Amino acid sequence: xTQDVGVANERVDTLSTEELTVTYDDIPVVSDVxxxxxxxxxxxxxxPAGSGKTSVxxxxxxxxxxxxxxRVHGSVRLHGKDIYDADVDAFEIRRRVGMVFETPxxxxxxxxxxxxxxxxxxxxxxxxDAVVEHGLRRAGLWDEVKDKLRQSALRxxxxxxxxxxxxxxxxxxxxxxxxxxxxxPLDPISTGKVEDLILTLRPDYAIVLATHNVQQAGRLSDxxxxxLVDESRAGRLxxxxxxxxxxxxxxxxxxxxxISGRAGSDMSARGRTG
Amino acid sequence: xxxxxxxxxxxxxxxxxxxFAALIALTSVTAVVTHVVNTSAGLIAIRGGTxxxxxxxxxxVLASWTLLESMVYRSVIERDAVERFPDGTRIEFRSxxxxxxxxxxxxxDPTRTGVRGALIGSLWLIVIATIAAVPAGVxxxxxxxEFSAPHRLHRAMRESVHLLAGVxxxxxxxxxLVIFARLLGPLTSGAIFGVRATRVPTGRTIVSAGLTVALxxxxxxxxxxxxxxxxxxxxxxxxxxxxxxxxxxxxRDHVLxxxxxxxxxxxxxxxxRAVGDAAAVIIVGASTVxxxxxxxxxxxxxxxxxxxxxxxxxxxxxxxxxxxxxxxxLLLVVVVxxxxxxxxxxxxxxxx
Numbered sequence: 001x002t003q004d005v006g007v008a009n010e011r012v013d014t015l016s017t018e019e020l021t022v023t024y025d026d027i028p029v030v031s032d033v034x035x036x037x038x039x040x041x042x043x044x045x046x047x048p049a050g051s052g053k054t055s056v057x058x059x060x061x062x063x064x065x066x067x068x069x070x071r072v073h074g075s076v077r078l079h080g081k082d083i084y085d086a087d088v089d090a091f092e093i094r095r096r097v098g099m100v101f102e103t104p105x106x107x108x109x110x111x112x113x114x115x116x117x118x119x120x121x122x123x124x125x126x127x128x129d130a131v132v133e134h135g136l137r138r139a140g141l142w143d144e145v146k147d148k149l150r151q152s153a154l155r156x157x158x159x160x161x162x163x164x165x166x167x168x169x170x171x172x173x174x175x176x177x178x179x180x181x182x183x184x185p186l187d188p189i190s191t192g193k194v195e196d197l198i199l200t201l202r203p204d205y206a207i208v209l210a211t212h213n214v215q216q217a218g219r220l221s222d223x224x225x226x227x228l229v230d231e232s233r234a235g236r237l238x239x240x241x242x243x244x245x246x247x248x249x250x251x252x253x254x255x256x257x258x259i260s261g262r263a264g265s266d267m268s269a270r271g272r273t274g
Numbered sequence: 275x276x277x278x279x280x281x282x283x284x285x286x287x288x289x290x291x292x293x294f295a296a297l298i299a300l301t302s303v304t305a306v307v308t309h310v311v312n313t314s315a316g317l318i319a320i321r322g323g324t325x326x327x328x329x330x331x332x333x334x335v336l337a338s339w340t341l342l343e344s345m346v347y348r349s350v351i352e353r354d355a356v357e358r359f360p361d362g363t364r365i366e367f368r369s370x371x372x373x374x375x376x377x378x379x380x381x382x383d384p385t386r387t388g389v390r391g392a393l394i395g396s397l398w399l400i401v402i403a404t405i406a407a408v409p410a411g412v413x414x415x416x417x418x419x420e421f422s423a424p425h426r427l428h429r430a431m432r433e434s435v436h437l438l439a440g441v442x443x444x445x446x447x448x449x450x451l452v453i454f455a456r457l458l459g460p461l462t463s464g465a466i467f468g469v470r471a472t473r474v475p476t477g478r479t480i481v482s483a484g485l486t487v488a489l490x491x492x493x494x495x496x497x498x499x500x501x502x503x504x505x506x507x508x509x510x511x512x513x514x515x516x517x518x519x520x521x522x523x524x525x526r527d528h529v530l531x532x533x534x535x536x537x538x539x540x541x542x543x544x545x546x547r548a549v550g551d552a553a554a555v556i557i558v559g560a561s562t563v564x565x566x567x568x569x570x571x572x573x574x575x576x577x578x579x580x581x582x583x584x585x586x587x588x589x590x591x592x593x594x595x596x597x598x599x600x601x602x603x604l605l606l607v608v609v610v611x612x613x614x615x616x617x618x619x620x621x622x623x624x625x626x
Contacts, residue, residue, distance in 0.1 A: 066515060068423050095518025105513040107528060117527065118517025165513070172517050 014039045014206040015060060015097065015176045019074035022055040022064060026071070030055045030235035033074075035225050037176060037206040042198060044217035044243070045210040047227030047258070052235025053210040056227075057178045060208065061097040062090040078175070095122055098169035102181040104161035106153035106168075111136075111145050114153045114164055119171040131171050139167035140197050159190025163197060176206045183216065195220055214259055218247055226255050310605070313598035316344030319355050320366045320385055335385060335592045336365065344369065370599035380565055384592040389600050391564040395480065395575040396607065398568060400549055402484025403491055408541050410488075411495030415537075418496070419503040420525050432500075438493035443548075447557030450486025451478075455558055458482075464572030478559025481571045486558050491541075491548045498540020502533035535622030542615035546608050552579035578604040 013036030020033040030052025037043050045053040055064075062083060064070035075082045083093045095118075107114050115132045123131055132149075136142040141163045145156070153164055162182055169177055179198070183191040198207060198220055211217055217224055224246040226239045239246060239255045250256040319336040336359055339351055352367065359365055368385075378388020414435070422428045454462050459477035462485070506529050514524040530537075552560075560580040568575040576584075578600055585597035 061516065063512065063515065066512070091515075091518050091520050094516055099512075099516035101509060101513060101516075103509060105507075105509045107510065107513070108532065117514075118519065121523060122518060168517060 011036070011038050013037060013077075015076070015078050015208075017056070017059070017074060017076050020056065020059055020076060021073040022052070022059050023071045023073070024067075025069045028232070028234040030227070031230075031232075033227075033237045035237060035240050037208050039175070039206045040203050041222040042202050042207045042209055042220050043223045043225060044221035045208065045225050045227060046212065046214060046217045047235070047238075048229070049212060050235070051227035051229050053212075053227055054180055055235065057099070057180050057208065057210055060176070060178055061094045061099050063094070063099070065090050095172050096174050097176040097178060098172055098174035099178040100162070100165050100169055100180070100182050102184050104158055104165055104185070106156070106161045106164050108152070108154055110150045111153045111156070111164065112149040115168050115171045118168055119173075122172055135167040135171035136164075138170045138201065139163045140193065140200070141167055157190070159186050159193060162186060162190070162194055166194070166197060166201075170201070174205065176208065177201065179207065179209045181210055181212070183211070183213070191216075214261065218243065226252075226258065228254055228258070310602070311342040311345070312340045313595075313601070316341040316595075317348070317351060317367050317369055318385075318592075318595060319359065320368055338370075338591070338595050341598075370595040371602050375599055376603060379567065384590065384596055387596065389578065389581060389603055391567050392576045392578045392581040392600065393603060393607075394567050395560070395564070395577045396549055396579075396604070398480045398571065398575065399484050399487050399555070399577060400545055400611075402481060402571060403487040403545055403548060404541070406485055406488035407491045407495055407545075411492050411541070412499045412537055414492075414496045415499030415503055416525055416529075419500055420521060420529065435493045435496045439497060443490055443551045443554040444557065446486055446490040447554030450482060450489065450554060450558045454482035454485045455479075462572070464570065467572075476559075478574070479572045480568055480575045483555050483558045483560060483575065483577070484571065486554050487545075487548045487551075490551070490554055491544045494544035494547065495541045498544060499533070499537045502536030502540060503529055505536065506532045535618050539615040539619040542611050542618070546611045546615075549577075549611075550579055550604060550608055552577070552583050556580055556583070578607065 016034075016036035018034050020035075021028050021031045023029065033052075033056055035043075035056075045056060047053055058064050058070075059072045060076060062072075064072050072084060076084060078093065078096060081088070083090075083097075107117060109117065112132055115135045116128050119131045119135070120128060133142065133146075136145060141160060144160060145151075145164075153161065156164060166177075166182075183194050186194065195216065198209065201207060202222075209217070209220060221243045223241065224239075224243050225237055226246065227235050228238045230236045239250060239252050241251070245251075246255060247259055250259060316339045318338045320334065337355065343351065355365060355367070374386075375388050376393065377390050378386065379390050381387040418428065418432055418435075422431075455477040459465075462477035462479055462482040464479065464481075510528055510532070511524055514528050519527075555577050559574075560576045561574050564574060564576045566573075582597045582600040582604065585593040585600060588594075
């Protein structure tokens with residue numbers, strides 16, 4: 001971790017974007033996003049469905065590379081280096097920018113192998129047991145699964161599966177963790193556990209959390225980036241600021257409307273129908 | 275008429291159509307079964323069966339009954355035979371399809387010939403075709419599904435695979451004759467490996483035929499494997515990529531284990547189709563009569579559908595019974611393979 005130089009008042013972004021635009025079949029789904037994420041912070045990406053939160057997330061770890069029709073324009077910098085440069089290995093980027101998805105997607109293997117699979121490719125085999133235990137402990141799952149590490153991960157509850165996915169990401173020792181609606185399919189108790197987990201992870205990672213739950217963004221995030229669909233149906237970054245100022249003193253009227261719950265559904269409907 | 279109502283009416287019409295299709299399918303299955311039990315593969319009455327084996331005289335086939343009759347009216351047949359052939363002590367009842375028929379070698383005497391050579395030939399074909407076609411087919415499917423970007427060449431490749439799957443087997447036979455038997459003759463006759471071709475001077479050997487069957491099977495395996503790989507949940511791939519895996523690691527550890535059973539079942543189905551095909555194998559050079567069992571892939575050979583075809587073409591009615599019996603052996607092989615494919619698929623579904 002080289003990012004300890006971040007001094008109190010001077011944010012040093014671990015990961016940042018500049019004029020990021022993602023297109024599908026040359027049609028932009030999200031345009032001109034300039035935003036930064038620093039270690040020790042949780043940044044919530046909020047906005048109605050279709051406003052481009054997921055598209056932004058996937059641009060941050062080059063996941064769009066796997067979708068042939070998707071193109072990423074602008075720049076995404078990790079520690080100042082553009083991850084879309086020709087000499088950058090996308091697979092290495094994805095190790096340093098881990099991602100957890102909305103639907104818990106444990107691999108159809110044992111609990112141990114779920115955490116070990118990614119770590120095995122990057123670390124030393126002799127330390128694997130320790131890496132797995134560390135990952136599971138940080139994800140708050142160790143006590144629940146330590147006696148059944150060889151059991152299939154598919155037999156865990158949805159909430160446990162999601163924390164396992166987070167453990168798997170921790171085990172590859174990333175700098176940034178992207179979370180795409182990670183609590184959306186979970187019950188309130190599991191959601192609470194995952195939220196607590198995010199707060200315990202905050203000091204060590206730059207966490208980017210896409211959510212359409214405004215309250216959750218308020219509870220967890222240090223900064224908020226608010227996205228909305230514009231007239232051309234592309235998502236746009238409306239406001240990006242400290243959580244407190246977004247919630248209590250939004251600069252944009254649309255932000256205020258969305259935060260207070262007055263216009264969310266209406267706006268998303270407009271976004272879909274164009 | 276409201277749109278909803280129109281939809282119900284058209285769906286009712288569709289249902290009738292589908293029911294009709296299912297009825298046709300059922301009828302054809304029944305037809306096949308009826309034909310099988312009505313083939314002359316049933317009992318035969320032989321005069322001087324075991325006796326003539328000792329003396330070397332040809333035994334005489336007196337009468338033949340169908341499989342159905344043999345199974346259901348056995349006592350009637352026996353009583354009937356005693357009446358028709360008064361010297362009943364010398365009559366021996368036998369089924370065309372018996373253990374000796376399956377394990378017996380070729381004989382000019384229809385009552386003593388067997389299909390062992392053809393059975394071994396067919397099994398050789400399955401083995402060679404599997405070795406040649408499965409890795410290539412699965413590899414091609416992995417490339418098309420996981421590695422190749424969808425550009426024009428990719429689409430051309432995929433379309434050509436589908437086109438190949440529809441090419442008649444005779445055409446594959448000719449391709450196999452030209453490429454494997456003639457062009458690669460030194461290789462497929464085993465001459466290069468120091469195998470003395472005693473009876474087969476050219477490359478018209480098991481290898482050539484096996485490779486031809488492989489070629490015939492390949493497109494079907496590619497299609498089956500592509501479907502199986504395409505059915506693997508995309509989010510599993512995304513999750514694997516998101517911990518920094520390379521494409522190959524994702525394929526090796528997630529896609530192939532998930533798609534494996536379906537690929538396996540698809541490959542078996544494809545091979546089953548090919549192993550029952552006579553045309554291609556005849557063109558490449560299956561022999562009518564094989565006196566020695568093929569012991570190396572460079573031997574002359576025959577296969578079950580070929581020998582059944584040869585026997586069915588003979589004027590002597592005894593051979594018609596033999597042809598039916600050989601076809602039953604082939605059906606048995608096909609059923610065993612299909613059951614194996616089904617078991618692989620079911621077990622995979624249960625463990626998931």
